[in-house]
Amino acid sequence: MWDARKSGPVSVMTPDLENKFDDFFNSINEMAVSSNDSHGTLLAAVDDGTLAVYNIRRRRFEMSSETLGFSARTLTVVKNNTKVLVGTDEGVISVFSWNEFGNICDRFPIHPLRPSKQGQARTAVSGGNSVEKIVKITEDIVAVATDDGVVSAMHILPNRLLGCVGYHIDTANNDTSGADCMTLSIHPTENIIASTFPASSSIKFWNTSKFIEHAENETAELRLPKNQRKLPSTKLKGVKSRRLCLTDANERMEYLEGLLPEKPSILSSNDSENSTSHDDSSSDNDV
Numbered sequence: 001m002w003d004a005r006k007s008g009p010v011s012v013m014t015p016d017l018e019n020k021f022d023d024f025f026n027s028i029n030e031m032a033v034s035s036n037d038s039h040g041t042l043l044a045a046v047d048d049g050t051l052a053v054y055n056i057r058r059r060r061f062e063m064s065s066e067t068l069g070f071s072a073r074t075l076t077v078v079k080n081n082t083k084v085l086v087g088t089d090e091g092v093i094s095v096f097s098w099n100e101f102g103n104i105c106d107r108f109p110i111h112p113l114r115p116s117k118q119g120q121a122r123t124a125v126s127g128g129n130s131v132e133k134i135v136k137i138t139e140d141i142v143a144v145a146t147d148d149g150v151v152s153a154m155h156i157l158p159n160r161l162l163g164c165v166g167y168h169i170d171t172a173n174n175d176t177s178g179a180d181c182m183t184l185s186i187h188p189t190e191n192i193i194a195s196t197f198p199a200s201s202s203i204k205f206w207n208t209s210k211f212i213e214h215a216e217n218e219t220a221e222l223r224l225p226k227n228q229r230k231l232p233s234t235k236l237k238g239v240k241s242r243r244l245c246l247t248d249a250n251e252r253m254e255y256l257e258g259l260l261p262e263k264p265s266i267l268s269s270n271d272s273e274n275s276t277s278h279d280d281s282s283s284d285n286d287v
Helices: 209-222 241-259 266-286
Strands: 027-031 041-046 051-055 061-062 072-078 085-088 092-097 106-109 113-115 121-123 132-136 141-146 150-155 160-167 181-187 192-196 204-207
Touching: 041 072, 041 085, 092 132, 132 181, 141 181, 141 209, 150 209, 160 204, 160 209, 204 266
Parallel strands: 027 072, 072 132
Antiparallel strands: 027 041, 041 051, 051 061, 072 085, 085 092, 092 106, 113 121, 132 141, 141 150, 150 160, 181 192, 192 204
16 A cells, blocks of 8 residues: 555555465456445455455455455446446456455356447357456446457446447457457546557547446336336347346256256156056966
């Protein structure tokens, strides 16, 4: 921790590592603080897949969350400082509630959309794109950069994809599949996002106004009775939030069905009856 009025760091906070040789795997990828936290809580996304919590006032390490199983690449605080989003290289965003950093309260995979050459949108493979950066556009909307070069706009709680903000292509390496290690920065007016990646010498700027308007309209529609809803997501080009929701629902249904015990089939019961009758007839013949 640094103070601009003094030379050198005023304090150094390190977690208690079980193995001192694990420093490389416990490197911090990103930090974030809450704007209204009186206790001075500092959050860090750690490479070992945990969310580390530091107390700035007491200048000490407080706790680590349960491991997410994959490297924690980025984090941000949303929903008026009540939720923390952590992106992992699994392609999943994990959600923590403020002051409940021990374990997640929700998680959802990222399905980035990227326009094809024909101008249509295609869906990337679920869980295949590392979440490299998350920045807050509003308290309900974030921009997510994945390592396939796509910058997506997402609404948080309810979690849904609003569409593709833009994408990068690594022309230096003749790689048209995307760009690695992307980073984002948002303008204070909350209408412009800048994006780039290490192999690029240029910065791209994107307008997010339409996604904010789209999210507000869709949220207003969701408050109406179901028979009166006319969600704009079915009319906008490149916005596949409804289709992705259906895809997630189908995947969830298949997962739940896999947990249920298998039901005996009618064929197997008929076979058992036939075998029983055959055994009875054979026993009568023996008599």
